[in-house]
Amino acid sequence: MQLFYCETLVVYYHENIYDKYYNNIKTKREKNMKRTSMLVVGFMILVLFSTAALAMQTDTAVTGKEAQQKLLDGNKRYVNEKQTHINQTAKRRIEVAKGQHPFAVVVCCSDSRVPPEILFDQGLGDLFVIRLAGNILNDEAIGSIEYAVDHLDVQYIMVLGHERCGAVGATVQGGEAPGHIGSLVKAIQPAVDKAKSQPGDVLDNAVRANVGMVVEQLKSSAPILNEFIKKGVLTVVGARYDLDDGAVAILP
Ligand SMILES: [Zn+2]
Numbered sequence: 001m002q003l004f005y006c007e008t009l010v011v012y013y014h015e016n017i018y019d020k021y022y023n024n025i026k027t028k029r030e031k032n033m034k035r036t037s038m039l040v041v042g043f044m045i046l047v048l049f050s051t052a053a054l055a056m057q058t059d060t061a062v063t064g065k066e067a068q069q070k071l072l073d074g075n076k077r078y079v080n081e082k083q084t085h086i087n088q089t090a091k092r093r094i095e096v097a098k099g100q101h102p103f104a105v106v107v108c109c110s111d112s113r114v115p116p117e118i119l120f121d122q123g124l125g126d127l128f129v130i131r132l133a134g135n136i137l138n139d140e141a142i143g144s145i146e147y148a149v150d151h152l153d154v155q156y157i158m159v160l161g162h163e164r165c166g167a168v169g170a171t172v173q174g175g176e177a178p179g180h181i182g183s184l185v186k187a188i189q190p191a192v193d194k195a196k197s198q199p200g201d202v203l204d205n206a207v208r209a210n211v212g213m214v215v216e217q218l219k220s221s222a223p224i225l226n227e228f229i230k231k232g233v234l235t236v237v238g239a240r241y242d243l244d245d246g247a248v249a250i251l252p
Contacts, residue, residue, distance in 0.1 A: 087123025
């Protein structure tokens, strides 16, 4: 009897422990399943949002081809005095105050007669502009361009030289360059050397050679710009602005 009582107690005890243990496992399993489900749902939401964000980015990103067309169309309006001045309003200012999405980088000369927004009939938030005399580059300029390409998704760079460029002209003339002007001359000199061996107008050939040199400098710039070019998402083009008729021509 005593033994039976003991056995019953043991069985009761075991069953009780088992139930507790089982219930505990069941609860844990349910909790785990619930957690896994929540994680899966969270992951799916994340994927959906990322896809939507990527789609929006792709939709808004202006390709190199489109960017060039926008610039040339704007230049045509400027030449024909048919400017729209479309993005020069207070509404546009408020719109771009929230963030910028320029569609092109323009590397051009500091010359007061070559303001890109005017000669391409563009406005606020349209162009990411780098201006140094002789449309040359230094590290800070390249860093600025890398920012535009890498962070602002700009897919098109135009290096814009211009007719009768003073910085190129001074380099062609030679002689002493005072102060920091010497650094400009030093940067442009290889283009002038190349132009001197070509037939035709030395200054204009030097302007063109200088543009070509800067284009090559950007194309081979490591580690950011050359990678974007390799991936096929960045175009670098040279162009020349005519001071007399206002037209921009893409250089071969
Ligand atoms: Zn110039």
